[in-house]
Amino acid sequence: MTSGPARVSVVIPTYNAAHVIGQQLGALVEQIDAPAFEVIVADNGSTDNLAAAVGEWTSQLMQLRVVDASRGSGVSFARNTGIRAASTDRILLCDADDVVSNGWVAALGRGLETHPLVSGPVETTRLSGRSASWVPVPSLTTGLFETWGGRTYGIGCNLGIRRNVWTEIGGFDETYPAGAEEIDFAWRAQDAGHAMGYVADALVHYRIRTDLRGVLKKQLNSGRGSATLYAKFRPAEVVPKSTIRRVRHEALLLRRFPWRGTPDARRQWLCTAAFEAGKLWEARRLGTPAP
Template structure:
C-alpha cells in the first residue's frame, strides 16, 4: 500500500456489529489521498478484532490497544499516538462518513489547524433523530457560551502538533463535552476550527430511548465538568430559588397534548438537566 498522508482514528467500544458500515464508507472514498485507519479498542468485549480484520484486504487498517482506561478521550489519544502521519481525522465507529470526507478533511488541514464539518442525523437514526436537540442537518460549527465554537467529536480533523500543544483530549471527562474542552484549550493557544461544509458525517442517534437518555445525561455531566473547569465569566449560575424555579418550569412544560416524539424530546432535556445537576454536586461546583 502507498505511504499514508493522513490517518483516520476511530475510537471504539463494543461496535463490532456497526463498524463495518464505517469501514465500508472509508473503503469507498472518492478521490482520497493515501490514508491509514487506526481503530483504538477501548476495552471492547465483542469480536471487534474479527470485524476489523475482515477489511485488511481493502484498507490500510490497524487495531490498537486503548484499554489503559475507559473513555472516548483515552481512545482518541491512544489512536493519535499510534497514527503514522501528522494529519489526524477522527470519526466514530457507529457513524458513516460521506464519500468525499477524507479528501475534504485532509485538504482542509492544508490551511487550518483544526477542521470539522456538518452532521446529518436522519439516515442512520430514523425517528429518534427528532428526540435530541441537534438539527437533522447542521449548517455550521457547534456553539457554546459567548459564541465559542467547536467541532463535534465524531467529525474532527487536526494537526498532530496542535493536539500535542493542547495536551490531547482531557481523559477525566465523562462521556460528553470533552471535544468542547479541547476546542477551548486550543483557542486559548490561537488555534480555532474551520468549517468545511462538504465534510459530511451521517451521525447515529441511539434508536432506543434508554440509550438516548443515557447519552443526554452524560452530556449534561460533561457540561457541568466544563463549567467547573473553566468558570466562564459570562455564565452566571442560578441561585437556589432560581434553579428550583427553572426546574419546575421544565417539569410544567411536559407536553401532555403533544406527540410521542415531543414527549421523548422533553425526557431528553430532563436527562441533560439531571446529569448537569448530579455532576455539579459531585464536583462541588454551581450548575451552569
C-alpha cells in the same frame, strides 16, 4: 483508495461496535480523491467480536489496524491512544457507529492544509430515523457548533487535527464523562491561538441511538460534561442560577411535560430532563454551581 505511504490517519475510538463498524469501514473504502490514508481502530476494551468484524475489511483497507486502548476507559482515552499510534501528523477523527461521506477524507485533509483544526457538518436522519427528533441536534448542521459566549467547536465524530496542536495542548482531557470533551479540546486549542476551520464538504451521517435508554444515558453524560466544562473554565458570560431560580427553572420544566403530546414529544422532554439532571448531578459532585 490511493496507495502508498499514508499522508493522513483516520482514528476511530471504538467500544463494542462490531455490529455497526462495517458500515463506517465500508464508507472509508469508498473514499474519492483521498490521499493515501491509514485507519486505526482504537479498541477501548470491547467484549464483542470487534477484531473479527474489523478483520473482514483488511483486504480492502490495506493500512487498517486495531490498537489496544483498554488500559483506560472513555472516548477521550481511546482517541488519545489512537492518535499516539498514528504514523502521520494529520489526524482525522470519526466514530465507529457513524458513516462518513465519500469525500470526507479528501475534504478534511485539504482543510488541514490551511487550518490547524477543522470540522464539518453532520446530518442525523439517514441512520437514526425517528430518534433524530428526540435530541437537540439539527437534522443538518451548516456551521460549527456554538456554546457559551458564541464560542465554537467541532463535534467529536467529525474532526481533523494537526498533531502539533494535539501535542501542544495535551490531547483530549480523559477526566471528562462522555460529553463536552470535544468542546474542552476546542476551547483549549483556541486559547493557545489555534482557530478551527469549517469544511462544508466533510459531511458525516451521525447515528442517534434508537433505544430510548441509550439516548437518555448519552444526554445525561452530555449534561455532566457541560457542568465539568463550566467548573474547569468558569466563563464570565455564564451566570449560574441562584437556588431559587434553579428551583423555578426545574419546576417549569416539570410543568411542561407534554401529557397530551405525541410519544416523540414526551421522549424529547425526557432527553431535556436527562441533560438537566446530568448538569445538577455533576455540579454537585464537583462542588460547583450548575451552569
